[in-house]
Amino acid sequence: MKIRQKFFVLSGLVGVIIAVMSCVGYYTAYTNLERSVEGELSATVGAEAQGLDGWIHGKANYAVAAATIMPSVGNKGAVPQMQELLKMVASDKEVVGLVNATETGTFVSAKKDNTGKVNPQERGWYKQAKAANGKLSFTEVYKDSTNGKLVVTAAMPYDADGKFAGAICEDIELGTLETAVGNLKYHGEGKGLLISPKGNIIASTDEDENMKPVSDNAALAAHFDEMVQKGEGYFSLDTPEGKKVLAYQTIPTTGWIMGISVPEDVVFASLTRLKITYAILTLLGILIAVAASLKFADSLSTRLERIREHANEFAQGNLAQEPIVIDTQDETGDLAAAFNTMGEKLRSLISDIAKTSEQVAAASEELTANAHQSAE
Template sequence: MGVKQKFLVLSGIMGVLMAVVSLVGYFMASSDLQQSVDNELRTVVAKEVSDMDGWLVAKQLSVAHTANVMTAYNGDKASMQTNAALQSAATEADVMGVTLGMEDKYFASSTGGNLTGQKDPTQRPWYQQAKKDDKVEFTEAYVDSITNKLIISAIAPVKANGQFAGAVCNDISLDALEEQAKNIEYHGEGQGIIMEKNGNILATAGLGKPMQNFAEVDGFGEHFKEMQGKESGYFTTNSDGKEVVFAYAKVPSTEWLIGIAVPEDFVFASLKHMRWVFGLLTFVGFALMMFVCLYFAQKITRPILGLTEHAVQLADGNLRMSELPVESADEIGRLTQAFNTMNKNIRQLIQKMSAAAEQVAASSEELTASAQQSAEAANSVAVSVGDVAQGVSDQAGSVDNAKNVVEEVVNHIDDVAKGMEHVNARTNETNETAAAGSQLMQDAMDKMALIERASQESAAIVSQLGKNSEQIGKIVETISAIAEQTNLLALNAAIEAARAGEQGRGFTVVAEEVRKLAAESQEAAEDIKRHITSIQSDTNQAVGSMESSTEQIKLGTDAIREVGDQFGRIIAKVHDIKEEVEKMNMRVHKVSSGASSIVGTMEEIDDVSRKTAAHTQTISAATEEQSASTEEIASASQSLANMATELQDATAKFKF
């Protein structure tokens, strides 16, 4: 949307706002004007009501005065029958005649004189109404039978001794009402109407007919009930195809209704005039605003169009344009001046940019070549450093593996050391056990020697007893049995000694058996004592057995001695083994200590390898970053060269 179109839209918006303001003003003025018309109509009707009420009150006072005069006579018929009072009352304007009627049927009028006996006044409607209501009031309108005119009667009661004695009636012509109805106007227009409270029309200037009920008048009758319920008001209705405004008010003394019907076009002519004035002012204001907006839009858009044309040429690269004329000192003029200055500055800037672009292009080409060479060198270094970093990483991995292997070897050596300590402990125990076994063997040998000596002594004794075999035959037999058992035990001892099992525990068993045999020998000795004679025959056999036992004991002793020698050699071997185990244990401890040192050294080598790998990777990363930076520099230099070329191409588009 152009500036001119925007001004048109703005003028349209302002026009709408003006129309809204005009409408608001019109409706406010219309409301005030309608209120003014309403008040004026009410004032017109109120004036007529006031006049009518004054006229009626005067008639009431007149009839009341006549009734008071008659009441003052207090039933004096001679005075009351004088016609002077009636004739005096009849002289008032609009009074057609005054009539007096009494309860005794006295009847007289200002026009006919004494009419007693001719007519009965007590049967007249006005008389009955006065007697009934006992106050001053008006009758309803009726047509006079003599004059054939529409009249009303003002009536008042006459008292005698405070009691109703008769009534006075003033017949009043309503010709004055006809004239008054014709004179009811609103600025020279309108139709007046006067009606009773029951709606009967008393006088009219064109609305219905006299004595026609107002409820029957077309266009107005439907509002009659509304009128009866209000003291005053107005409404709009349609009468004979025209809109009519009808204003009305009640007469206080009789509740008659006085109204005026005025054509709506006439009543609100000023409102219509004001509507035309507001419409014309709105139209003229809108047109004037459109003209002003178009004028200023033309004044503003002309230099803007010139600026637009120059801006288009500037966008096309034409910097050879002449300066725009500055036609004003306002913002548009300053914008034009600024545009001229901008055009001049851009032309100078493009000239400088063109020269600088050539220099940048040349420099960027040299920088690109240098950067590419640096990038290649950096890439080569990065590759070498990467290989070194990979080698160091592999070395670190190998060191880790070696360290793990050495740690496993150290763990095995520790296990071997623990095993050697256990073997050493077992060897010590074996040595101690062997020593104990050797001691037991020595004890067994000593005991066998004792047994051998005892056996020899026994053999001597048996031999001696053999000599006395006849006497101790049975004893020799027992001894022979004991010797035989001893021989067996000796054999067992020899066997046990040969086996050397459980460190000579068998020797203890043999000793126990020997003890038992000794006990049996004792018992046998005692038995021998008792049965000395029974062992004579066995003495010779006992001697032989003892000799055999002695030989066996010697053999057992020799065997035990051989076992003792074997135990000695075993102890020597165990001692040698113990010494070798101790030496091996010392060597294992030395190897374990050395392996621990190797592990520490391997850990140091691993740390150094890791740090070397990390530093190498850092160097590699830095070299790669340097290479990337060099490549970026080369790329940027190439981009700069391209930009310089593009800048040259761009500046070549400008004409300066």
């Protein structure tokens, strides 16, 4: 195998090493960047979810406060006092209704006493509160029949004499939900949505999806059970608009799932740029290594070829060659200098031999002449 071929193989090995090192570096950078993107996406959803959780919890505190003080009023003969208390805690414009209902049939709001006209036992929120074991609970979101706005009912039970006595019903208008969902953006892109634990889309940037079941969205429905079980995370899904990444987080107070779906090319734009950068750098590294190796191989081969030709001329008896000129400070330069010295020594040696031969010939002739004289 010639030197050029050896260097070509060597440059190939160097290229492979560069490629492997680039792949390892790319994988490490990709992993770190992917985690960063995931963290940023999750933080975007988490910030809105946390804000919404604080908002809904703050609103529900009216029901909690009313349920705390209502047992002291009693179940009978204190309707005006009940209404005064309900008015006091229901000072928020987004609280569209606050009702106290009891096991004895009391059904009083801040403005009206419907005792005897409405049976609390038939109301879903009341049954839910009764089964909640003293904890705050929320109904499914629904549209108000009068204004069409989204409303959720918070139900807070309370006890008297150690047993369930009644519950506070608080109707909360959810215009803030639509605002929060609309604010969900990742680098200015994305579609926000809010899903109830039962699989209904409460609010979405795409208003056509509002108050529709998740099952109407096949791509989302395929992951809904996973979302409920895990509580937070992200996954890829195929939509008519293309591949998207959906990050989600559960709101603790209500169990609602808040999510944002962003086009995959937006989410992984930085990863795509990283891939292209590493590919270009790897290709340039390999090309430079191969070019440098081949150039060095050609240079070395050229110098060795000149020395070989010089040696062949010596072998043919041509000692009258010009000295080899190789201006490099390496082994080939030393080898060329050695050949030049060898040529000078050979020429000097041949010259000395020629002179000695002439002297021997002259001496021989003289001896021959002497021998003739002696013979005569």
